[in-house]
Amino acid sequence: xxRGIFRDQRASIWYAVTKLIGHLLAASxxxxxxxxxxxxxxxxxxxxxxxxxxxTDIFSLITKGEVWLTYADWGLCIVVLFSxxxxxxxxxxxxxx
Numbered sequence: 001x002x003r004g005i006f007r008d009q010r011a012s013i014w015y016a017v018t019k020l021i022g023h024l025l026a027a028s029x030x031x032x033x034x035x036x037x038x039x040x041x042x043x044x045x046x047x048x049x050x051x052x053x054x055x056t057d058i059f060s061l062i063t064k065g066e067v068w069l070t071y072a073d074w075g076l077c078i079v080v081l082f083s084x085x086x087x088x089x090x091x092x093x094x095x096x097x
Contacts, residue, residue, distance in 0.1 A: 016091035023084025027077050034073040042066050 045062055048054070054062065 013092070016088055019091065020084055020088040023080065023087065027080040027084065030080060031073060031077045034076065035070070038066060038069045038073065041069070 045066070049059065
């Protein structure tokens, strides 16, 4: 009878661990996809800059936009990672009580 309780506890901890790993994988996929998108936009704009020069004001605005897209990527990944971490801690906390 007591063994079933411990078995359920271990199963639920493994469930929380697999959920955390899923969040880490999702964050990795989001980061790579968004970073790839920013990189492709940067390559396309560099190509266009090589073909026909942008005015310096426009080019500096585009460069700042690329940097802010990278910051947005980092911010999105941080939110996903913290969400996964909080979910993992909450699941473990519920199992301890």
